Amino acid sequence: GNSVTQMEGPVTLSEEAFLTINCTYTATGYPSLFWYVQYPGEGLQLLLKATKADDKGSNKGFEATYRKETTSFHLEKGSVQVSDSAVYFCALTRNTGNQFYFGTGTSLTVIP
């Protein structure tokens, strides 16, 4: 079946620290991979995506590389800010795109 496993949170970092949130997936075929971010009281927003192996998605200083050999899509940022405090969701969809499979979310708090 299709599933996504994310590292458990919550994660607390100091401002300017390096961030890694691990995500691994199980899927049949060749899925597309996504990271979504949810700020308090809001819906999920697309952060970045990669649609094939070795693609790197990037946005707002965040990056993730689609690694087929390790079935991973880890989210990284070199220097986090207080405004990055949110819940981050890793997700996949098959190319039919009829359903996204979301991880359980990882809560990040960045302290000044």
Added chain:
Amino acid sequence: DSGVTQTPKHLITATGQRVTLRCSPRSGDLSVYWYQQSLDQGLQFLIQYYNGEERAKGNILERFSAQQFPDLHSELNLSSLELGDSALYFCASSVGGGAVYGYTFGSGTRLTVV
């Protein structure tokens, strides 16, 4: 503003009642998806419509139903409500299947069943 509009933002109702949640997709998007987000279950896919037709079904209870109208807005009907139905209900839309561009989410409807 994501372009996906959900109403109402908050809803408080009693057990046994019936409610309707409404979603207007982003302009040009033909697919609408409904998700339920609760603390213990995470994000659960309920159902997808594409251009008025049901395309995929997830963990949707029989007490729940949905439809997509000719103007592409969608409604999620929840009936015989139970305390456990309290959750955030999100609507998302996409141009096609979402595999290339992803979803655009609305800000959700928070349902509280008392």
